[in-house]
Amino acid sequence: MKKTVLFFLISLFIYSQNHYCGSILSSRGLGMNFEHPNTRAMGMGEFAIADVDPYTISRINPASQLFHQISRISIYYFTMYNHYQDQFNGSANSQYSNFDGFSFFIPLHSNFGIASGLTPLTRMDYKISFDKSIGSYGYTKSIKGNGGLNSFDLSCHWTFKNFLSFGITGRYIFGNINTTWRINYDDNSFIQTKNFFSTKNHGFNYKAGVILKPFSSMTIGAVYSPKVTLDNKTTISYVFTDSTKEYNGSIQYPGSYGFGISYQIKKVGLIGIDYLIYNWNSLLINDHNPSYAHNTNKISIGFESAYSIQPTASYLKQIRYRLGYYHKPYLSLDPDGNEIYESCITFGLGLPIKRRIAEINIAFNYGKRGDLNKNGLSENIYRVSLSLSIGEKWFQRRF
């Protein structure tokens, strides 16, 4: 039985690595916003700005590492299953799984530490096709896009007497976005169009964060990241020539800001709320502002149950149980100018290993994006995030 389960899991893992007929919404702009906070936050409705957990590394607020006592590394894995429906009674399913980045933290001093990590920012993976004709000549037009942006982060934080912490992250944003555009005529005597556009993007940005603890049970956090212009080079390949054309362009990646507050209720747990705004209005692709892009404001509410840190306590009492909910509009409007809302309920677990030196975090999300009557498209979203967070005493805070 164990071998069968193992075989099944490995097969599913291999199969799902590059298997995604993603949402058509990812065709807009730079793709879907794929900047997930850590797995802990994904179990708490993506509440992360005012979270100062000592066992997980925040990918949202660089100031929130103030309670980490030892070095810590986290790796993330993400899987998603979506079910789509449109107003024409069409439906489809998709499956995607992949490595979701890593985080690494080193405490260099009692009030100072550095961290680095790799975080996916956007992801594009779609294919759109239309059957059309010119006169009696039928053809299929299709666009396939894939790729996305990632960020390699290097951050540091400084803490003043455990009630005020500042952090800043330098970000190197990079990634390819590829688009293949085809026109395939039914008549074989026609030349079939195939244009391949490959855009390599890169640029530097920063993100700043602050954590304030007016008293031990309350945490207030804020983050800010300015918009950044990414340079890019697009290479165009045509079907009618072996030579390629290149042009230099730019993308203005939008800035974001947000704030949150959390409160630790004794013997009950932690409750927190976040508000995060992305200024997608400022998105520019080669100096063109896509008319469909608009600002998104996400509200997240999360709860984590109180847990025992006593090694003698039962394992179930040592587990951290999480619940949450978030609500946000998608970065693109529908063709009628309506917002496409996404709502998600979340559930998560923090499973301690070896007196919480390490922790396995699991988050389950169920959500819905779009409304069939209002937007003409709806998606049911099932997500699982898995991470392993390991602490090591390579570096330890010196007080």
Next chain:
Amino acid sequence: MNKNLLSKLILMTIFTVILITCAKYKKNPVGSEYFNENEMGDEKSCIIYPAPSDTFFKNKNIKTGISPFLSIGAVQKHNITAKSLIEFQFLPDTTQIDSAALTLYIHKFYGQNSGLFSCSIYKVTKDWDDDSLSAITYDQSYQGEYVKEFEVSLNDTIKSFSVSLPSALVQSWVDSTTAESNYGLLFIPNNTQFITEFYSSEADSNQPALEIYTATEPDTAGNVYPTNIVPPTNDIFIPEAEFEPTSDYLFISNGVSLRALMNFDVSQIPEQATINKAFLTVHSDTLAAFPDCQETFTVSIFEIANQNWTLPEVQIDSVTYSRIPINSDSSSADLTLSVQNWISKMKENNGLLLMGRNEYTNLSYRKLYSSTADTSKKPSLKIFYSIPPEENLNN
């Protein structure tokens, strides 16, 4: 049922369901109609007519000497005449020629398939060869002393005939003192109803032959065989035709070598477009075709290499060409590659040259409607093209 087996079945079922439901890149995925497809590239077609400067002209360098055929005859209805020159040199040194005959092998007829073939033979007055002589350089001065006239009744069952030549004339070609003035014979047609096409020395077989007989006794059966059979050293046909210039038509001719020029302004199509299909359609006057409209007349289309030319010296790009087989009043040729080269600036659009595919080898012509003809008859270039989505182009 075994518990383990049941578990395996359940797992396999789940895995199979996932495999089936998650086909990658399904055609027309959910939401295809959700977005404005016009934002996702543009596919168009257009019809472009030639600039009014289209014209036809006579090619200066007509190499009918390389043709495997010789034509002799005339068709008055179409104002076409064909003469031929045949030269026999380096004859074997023979003491005394008793008689000589020229045998010609028939390939086909133009105009009609039977009739009285009448021809006058003249001496040629000056030196020539296949390369130096053409319909352009030939003139009356080549026609020398009258030799003889002959008539042969021909029909499509007759494959060859022989005409006797004066033995003194052939003897003079052998004699070393007079051989230097041997420039061959000129055959000028007397009939005006049809043209007979013979095989030439360039043909693989059935070449013209000069049969030389010396004073030899017949064999026991009474047959006399030629002492020598000599192939021509040079032979060529000289086509002549008169076409009344008219702006409504473009003449394209084999033999007489009339060529047409036309130019299409494709600047309305953006540079980044892919040309899915481009075809040139021409319309011909089926009542004005020689020999007739039943026979396919193939037109070769070449791109003009540059703009630095004056008629009739037009330089062509011989690498890219297309062909139109004209066998009805409307015919088309694929020009996708040429139009793509023009649009994507890989080649200059200097226009097109249309010429008969068998320009040097036979006699035929077609009358195509020009840019000044009615819209339904004038040449047209229909282009299907596609332009990628604007957001992918840094315009």
